[in-house]
Amino acid sequence: MTDLTIVLRSLSLRRFSTTVTVTMVAVSVALLLVLLAMRDAGRAAFRRGTGNAHLLVSADTSPLVAVLNGMFYANAPSQPIDWAAYMKIREAFPWSWTIPTQLGDSFRGSPVMATSKEFFTSFEPVLGQPWAFVAGKTFEAPYEAVVGAEAARLHGLRIGSELVLAHGVGTASGAAAHEHEDHPVEVVGILAPTGSAHDRAIFTSLETGWCVHAEESRLKEAGAANPGEDDHGHLHVDPEDLRDSEKLITGILLRVPTRPGEQVSSALPVAFDLLRRQFPFTVAQPAQQVGRLFEIVSGVDTLFIAMAVAVMVAGALSVMLALYNSMDLRRRQVAILRVLGASQGRVFGLVLAESAIIGLLGSGLGIALAAIFGTVASAELQRRVGLVIDPTMDLRTIVLCTAAATFLACAAGIVPALRAYRTAVVQGLRPLG
């Protein structure tokens, strides 16, 4: 017979109350863990999207807007960069690679980005993880498209599917956007999920975007009243016919040379400064801007954590109430233990141990609940929106949550333990009734 046996027996004697209290603690621990995991997963998903690009050049007004538009497809950048400027930037520094991008079209609400083939060979959407194709290959010719995993799933696209792109970001129905219906684009590749915003995008060659827009602008020049009417289809622009003024892009992804296996480079500040001084564009360090975004939303983040902590405190209060109320029923048990030789301190410890065990059991169950919820939610998020969230909880967070829940439960056990400590033995021994 040990103190632990007495504690466990006491808990099992109040099975219903113990189950409810443990469940309350479990729910609060699970909620806290899920909130922390979701926060971390959200941050990871954002960080993932910046990939291995060191810099982003855009004509947007601020670096944060440039990153949100250029890498997370929030909106089409409002101002273009001409090809000559791109070439100058390309020559201005010994870059590891430069990738021009153009945003502005969409397919049923999914953003379409025109870019070069280097986007698939040099740019890594997730650091250390190059692009992978689940079907097909990258585009080789105009009017071919590579589709992100989520976009393919959302629109039911397969190799050989034909897409009619729309000008503008548009809506899921495409109702508000003008469609380039004369130039359907054929799907030639479908990408594996990356867990980044790129999964919901569709990629074409720069020439595809340029030709479509060149036709449109030349029709306007020719005086066509409405490019959507029959006659606009009679004008056809081939890549070799493009004028320099029609080769417009909206962003440039750049990477400075680094040592093999390294991400940081001492050349980055130099390159950043050079671009800022020599070119009239916004220069952003994507990873830094994502960090800035987290700083901006940290208030909301703190609010969520505070709510979860409040739920944990409520769980602890339920432990206190359950144990405190049980002391009425346990007056006799405490008195008997005292008569048998248990000291006040030992009785105090027994009640405190009960609350600690409730905290530990609640934490264990909470971790299991959070893991189940995380696995189910992760699978569901990937199935529904293609968002890859790693449901694995950080061990440090688990240990901290368990310690916090147990500490709170112990703290909540102090009041009932003091009540047990002060139990008048003689009164407790009197016959009931």
Add this chain to the structure above:
Amino acid sequence: MNALSITGLELARPGGFRLSVPSLSLAQGEQALLVAPSGGGKSTLLHLIAGLEDPDAGSVSVADMPISALRGAARDAFRGASIGMVFQTFNLLHGFSAIENLMVGMMFSSVPAATHDARARALLAELGIDRPEQAVETMSVGQQQRVAVARALACRPTLVLADEPTASLDPANATTAIGLLQRACRDHGAALLCTSHDPSLRAHFSRVIDLGTAEAAR
């Protein structure tokens, strides 16, 4: 060595209750019946002897140890090692089996832990409990009383205090129960101080202490 020595014990409570025991002692293994009218302070005296209450004056020694001078955990430990108690309502731990009740009784005593199980089983068998794993709340009143006696003796006490142990039993069972208690204490060398308001029990004790008379002194 005396099992119990009381000197100049005084206790007064608001409302006029007053207990005065100038002198009282029990030799090792001696058995005595403590009688007094209802409300005369029998239970209070047992609580004072067990160190569950403090007297206003005087001293109580059990096995020559002045328990009234001990404080806190030391007094609790001494009680757990030297005094066994049997109550009218038995005060067994519900939710625990008979053997577990005895083992909890030994947890706070000086009996070596390795011997707890064997000692508990032997005591229960000796007192006629053949299902030691049975939960006490499912036992008959007679069985519960025997478990209570076994628990009181489990810690190898010098002194057993029995507070109205037969009050809830009919006369025939009361006689059996008091016989069992006396025999068990005798077999284990423990002194017994038993309280009762039942005059028929006087015949079972060679010494009767009346709290209301000079009989208390010895």
